[in-house]
Amino acid sequence: VEASYDQIDRVEDELKSFITLNKEAALAQAKQLDQETNDTNNPLFGIPAGIKDNVLTKGLKTTGASKMLSNFEDPLFDATVVEKLNDAKTVMIGKLNMDEFAMGSSTENSAFSTTHNPWNIDYVPGGSSGGSAAAVAGREVFFSLGSDTGGSIRGPSSYCGVVGMKPTYGLVSRFGVIAFASSLDQVGTITKTVEDNAHVLQAIAGQDPMDQTTVDVEVPNYQDALKDGVKGLKIAVPKEFLAEGVSEEVKQSVLDALKVYEDLGATWEEVTLPHSKYAVAAYYIISSGEASANLARFDGIRYGHRSENATNMIDLFKKSRSEGFGAEVKRRIMFGTLTQSAGYYDDYYHKAQQARRLIKADFDQLFEKYDVVIGPTTPTTAFKIGEQMDDSLTMYANDLLTIPVNLAGVPAISIPSGFSEKTGLPFGLQIIGKHFAEDTVFRTAYAFE
Numbered sequence: 001v002e003a004s005y006d007q008i009d010r011v012e013d014e015l016k017s018f019i020t021l022n023k024e025a026a027l028a029q030a031k032q033l034d035q036e037t038n039d040t041n042n043p044l045f046g047i048p049a050g051i052k053d054n055v056l057t058k059g060l061k062t063t064g065a066s067k068m069l070s071n072f073e074d075p076l077f078d079a080t081v082v083e084k085l086n087d088a089k090t091v092m093i094g095k096l097n098m099d100e101f102a103m104g105s106s107t108e109n110s111a112f113s114t115t116h117n118p119w120n121i122d123y124v125p126g127g128s129s130g131g132s133a134a135a136v137a138g139r140e141v142f143f144s145l146g147s148d149t150g151g152s153i154r155g156p157s158s159y160c161g162v163v164g165m166k167p168t169y170g171l172v173s174r175f176g177v178i179a180f181a182s183s184l185d186q187v188g189t190i191t192k193t194v195e196d197n198a199h200v201l202q203a204i205a206g207q208d209p210m211d212q213t214t215v216d217v218e219v220p221n222y223q224d225a226l227k228d229g230v231k232g233l234k235i236a237v238p239k240e241f242l243a244e245g246v247s248e249e250v251k252q253s254v255l256d257a258l259k260v261y262e263d264l265g266a267t268w269e270e271v272t273l274p275h276s277k278y279a280v281a282a283y284y285i286i287s288s289g290e291a292s293a294n295l296a297r298f299d300g301i302r303y304g305h306r307s308e309n310a311t312n313m314i315d316l317f318k319k320s321r322s323e324g325f326g327a328e329v330k331r332r333i334m335f336g337t338l339t340q341s342a343g344y345y346d347d348y349y350h351k352a353q354q355a356r357r358l359i360k361a362d363f364d365q366l367f368e369k370y371d372v373v374i375g376p377t378t379p380t381t382a383f384k385i386g387e388q389m390d391d392s393l394t395m396y397a398n399d400l401l402t403i404p405v406n407l408a409g410v411p412a413i414s415i416p417s418g419f420s421e422k423t424g425l426p427f428g429l430q431i432i433g434k435h436f437a438e439d440t441v442f443r444t445a446y447a448f449e
């Protein structure tokens with residue numbers, strides 16, 4: 001724990017991974033753990049961790065990187081995932097930076113600061129869990145939790161050269177996690193290695209009576225699954241994942257990875273995900289609609305920032321929300337409110353749900369024949385800070401390859417797969433499995449590593 005804070009002292013001025021540090025409490029907890037013996041061989045005993053700042057931590061400020069919650073100093077309870085990590089005796093180092101309410105792909109939408117990519121600080125770390133990925137890549141913590149609605153764990157993990165897992169929708173509790181798009185949000189794990197990742201997911205997975213969307217499934221022992229190798233594994237590679245919009249060097253990195261799998265005894269075939277071309281459009285309609293509903297609670301009365309310049313109640317709603325939300329969040333609320341409104345619902349929201357269904361069916365069909373689907377995590381390596389801030393559509397396209405996975409609800413991991421000769425920045429390889437087949441996803445990732 002001391003080493004974590006030493007490293008934070010060395011690099012945090014440049015990286016800005018954290019919104020809040022928990023130093024005093026963490027050092028006290030570490031001292032306390034020093035007195036105990038880890039007689040159960042718990043692999044997470046005393047391990048320093050960081051938590052994305054949209055996950056509630058009792059008594060420790062939780063902001064969602066929004067001005068709206070900048071003074072939310074004292075959450076009354078821990079999210080279930082935090083409770084589970086406390087049970088596993090990990091030590092919480094601090095709360096990690098992110099795009100405001102998890103909306104973004106670069107962590108430039110944080111109300112507080114921009115996190116920098118540890119491989120080259122002129123570049124973004126990805127988003128929205130940019131602080132979570134940068135803190136692991138920058139060796140400030142051993143692991144972190146993030147959340148992934150359309151790619152927010154896998155994207156930053158790819159850009160920062162770390163391992164990021166988005167579990168099956170329903171595997172991990174969201175109780176105590178600030179909601180963005182409730183039919184898509186999932187909490188997941190960011191680590192240096194696949195083995196570490198499996199340990200952390202093991203600790204947080206499983207049904208939670210406080211979250212009705214969690215599923216009653218037996219969670220397999222992921223460590224046992226790792227060692228099985230990939231001999232005979234059947235890999236599908238969608239041609240849409242190696243098509244226009246994906247850079248040549250990224251395509252080549254995937255083909256190189258597939259050679260490794262061939263050498264290890266797996267086979268691969270090119271396949272198609274014919275409806276994935278609708279994924280980004282469907283995602284922004286669905287996620288913004290859900291966000292506009294979820295964020296309605298921030299009205300200046302029950303939660304968060306309250307304007308001091310209001311003259312009456314309606315004015316108070318207006319001014320509090322105008323002052324409290326950043327530009328990207330406002331864009332989503334307005335777009336989401338439009339597409340959910342009576343005159344537009346059938347043309348937009350209903351259509352998007354139909355597209356979502358077809359995208360899920362495409363995956364279901366592939367998993368009848370193949371064990372995993374493999375492709376890049378992101379179309380390019382990390383881009384420069386500031387480069388895409390004025391262009392929402394280019395920014396949204398960064399999630400082209402991660403979004404279909406959230407729409408289908410299946411699990412996927414991003415693992416480092418080499419470095420660009422042009423930029424020196426890491427590539428990420430995405431491995432997708434069928435519902436609740438995290439064990440197969442981990443095993444495939446471990447064999448490559």
Ligand code: GLN
Nearest residue numbers: 102103104149150151152
């Ligand atoms: N970049 C996507 C968005 O802005 C995904 C974000 C996420 O997964 N939280 O909505």
